[in-house]
Amino acid sequence: MSGRGSPPRTRAGRARQPRFVRQLPQQRRQALIDATIESLKRYGHDGLSIRTISAQAGVSVGLINHHFPNKNQLIAAAYRHFNSELVGGLQAAVARAADSPWARMRAFLEASFCPPNLDQDALAVWVVFWGLYRHSRLIQRVQRDTYRGYVRLLRGMLAELLAQARPPHRRPRRGARAARPDLRLAAIGLTALLDGLWLEWCLQPSAFRPAEAVALCEAWVEALCRG
Amino acid sequence: MSGRGSPPRTRAGRARQPRFVRQLPQQRRQALIDATIESLKRYGHDGLSIRTISAQAGVSVGLINHHFPNKNQLIAAAYRHFNSELVGGLQAAVARAADSPWARMRAFLEASFCPPNLDQDALAVWVVFWGLYRHSRLIQRVQRDTYRGYVRLLRGMLAELLAQARPPHRRPRRGARAARPDLRLAAIGLTALLDGLWLEWCLQPSAFRPAEAVALCEAWVEALCRG
DNA sequence: CGTGCTGTTGTACGATCGTTCAACAACGTA
DNA sequence: TACGTTGTTGAACGATCGTACAACAGCACG
Numbered sequence: 167m168s169g170r171g172s173p174p175r176t177r178a179g180r181a182r183q184p185r186f187v188r189q190l191p192q193q194r195r196q197a198l199i200d201a202t203i204e205s206l207k208r209y210g211h212d213g214l215s216i217r218t219i220s221a222q223a224g225v226s227v228g229l230i231n232h233h234f235p236n237k238n239q240l241i242a243a244a245y246r247h248f249n250s251e252l253v254g255g256l257q258a259a260v261a262r263a264a265d266s267p268w269a270r271m272r273a274f275l276e277a278s279f280c281p282p283n284l285d286q287d288a289l290a291v292w293v294v295f296w297g298l299y300r301h302s303r304l305i306q307r308v309q310r311d312t313y314r315g316y317v318r319l320l321r322g323m324l325a326e327l328l329a330q331a332r333p334p335h336r337r338p339r340r341g342a343r344a345a346r347p348d349l350r351l352a353a354i355g356l357t358a359l360l361d362g363l364w365l366e367w368c369l370q371p372s373a374f375r376p377a378e379a380v381a382l383c384e385a386w387v388e389a390l391c392r393g
Numbered sequence: 394m395s396g397r398g399s400p401p402r403t404r405a406g407r408a409r410q411p412r413f414v415r416q417l418p419q420q421r422r423q424a425l426i427d428a429t430i431e432s433l434k435r436y437g438h439d440g441l442s443i444r445t446i447s448a449q450a451g452v453s454v455g456l457i458n459h460h461f462p463n464k465n466q467l468i469a470a471a472y473r474h475f476n477s478e479l480v481g482g483l484q485a486a487v488a489r490a491a492d493s494p495w496a497r498m499r500a501f502l503e504a505s506f507c508p509p510n511l512d513q514d515a516l517a518v519w520v521v522f523w524g525l526y527r528h529s530r531l532i533q534r535v536q537r538d539t540y541r542g543y544v545r546l547l548r549g550m551l552a553e554l555l556a557q558a559r560p561p562h563r564r565p566r567r568g569a570r571a572a573r574p575d576l577r578l579a580a581i582g583l584t585a586l587l588d589g590l591w592l593e594w595c596l597q598p599s600a601f602r603p604a605e606a607v608a609l610c611e612a613w614v615e616a617l618c619r620g
Numbered sequence: 621c622g623t624g625c626t627g628t629t630g631t632a633c634g635a636t637c638g639t640t641c642a643a644c645a646a647c648g649t650a
Numbered sequence: 651t652a653c654g655t656t657g658t659t660g661a662a663c664g665a666t667c668g669t670a671c672a673a674c675a676g677c678a679c680g
Binding site: 209210211212286290293294296297298299300301350351354355357358359360361362363365366369373374378382386389 | 436437438439513516517520521523524525526527528577578581582584585586587588589590592593596600601605609613616
């Protein structure tokens with residue numbers, strides 16, 4: 167507001183400050199992506215506006231179309247970043263955990279129900295992206311690319327747990343053939359429970375504590391392992 | 394397209410058809426609400442436009458502001474209708490079921506995973522409404538009003554089931570005091586599982602069959618009753 | 621057939637949208 | 651210091667948004 171309007175000092179002035187600073191395209195692109203997500207957090211769907219985003223980034227309206235071919239490409243890039251931040255954070259939490267299937271699952275669940283994932287603002291962002299899903303091929307492609315990593319992570323942990331819980335001699339003779347449907351449904355159910363609890367908490371954080379959500383998920387996984 | 398452009402016949406013409414038909418405000422209001430939901434199903438967030446909605450309803454742009462003070466009021470009315478259709482449908486399914494806690498729960502679950510509730514288009518509508526939630530007091534009020542009925546329905550069924558599963562002599566001496574947390578968490582978990590499965594199916598209907606979703610929910614409830 | 625009410629139409633208005641583009645200016649380089 | 655590259659600005663464009671409002675017309679009624 168104030169610094170923006172002040173003209174550069176005269177030639178004689180020593181502290182003449184530039185009206186803007188040039189940045190490398192890569193850095194500016196990332197700044198615009200961050201501004202997009204922040205704008206969505208603050209204003210919901212109204213944050214999906216070139217003028218709102220550029221104001222959030224502190225740049226002019228024309229700059230976005232210099233670094234991105236159009237608005238949809240910027241949004242898709244922001245969605246990709248948002249997704250990979252989530253999946254990457256969960257993967258890191260799992261990798262940081264002790265070398266035991268249960269420890270990994272616990273780390274995964276606790277990371278799922280902690281900031282920055284468990285955030286009311288984040289829900290606003292997700293909802294906007296979901297709303298674009300059906301009519302934007304770009305968003306569909308990003309979703310397909312990033313969801314794969316999430317499913318793989320979760321299925322891997324579940325497979326470890328189930329394999330440990332059921333000793334080999336109790337499994338069907340032909341190996342994992344018949345166990346697959348269990349793993350598939352188990353992953354579907356756990357994902358649903360996770361997403362549903364996350365959604366509920368974001369809509370009404372006073373309804374339950376994050377630790378209770380983790381406990382509910384653990385109970386589900388335990389029940390799975392018992393049979 | 395064609396019928397609209399044809400001018401009324403001359404005075405001598407017998408079949409002179411009116412350019413529009415007047416309707417009672419109540420009927421027209423409902424027609425506009427239906428058109429709003431249909432518009433959201435077809436076009437997502439872009440369907441939230443006076444011109445798109447009025448085109449869907451087959452009326453002119455000015456009519457909406459004759460029956461509703463502004464766009465937000467129409468949207469809130471549509472959200473209220475959409476919510477009460479869902480809750481009313483579930484309540485009716487439960488009331489239609491046999492007079493047994495388990496039968497009621499089964500009816501509830503099966504109705505949850507059947508059309509018109511289990512509909513990809515419906516997800517698009519929900520997502521748009523959720524996106525408005527944080528910045529619209531009208532939407533918040535509607536949500537609060539209608540969600541109450543849903544929670545009451547689900548908690549009631551769970552309470553019946555748990556009371557039947559645990560005979561009175563096994564409950565804590567002071568009565569339901571200590572059993573309440575279980576009921577609360579049970580309702581939270583079941584709601585999350587329901588919502589999550591519903592969300593997953595809508596995003597990718599090929600992932601699992603509705604009957605599998607019902608089975609997963611039943612397994613959850615059974616596990617609750619066993620301990 | 622003529623009259624009154626009111627549901628309905630469609631144009632108009634100002635605001636804001638995404639995008640374009642000519643001009644500007646920061647900064648590495650000579 | 652002067653120049654050239656190019657990241658950046660901001661006005662301008664046409665399209666579309668929500669809303670207002672005067673004119674129109676369906677239909678009940680005399």
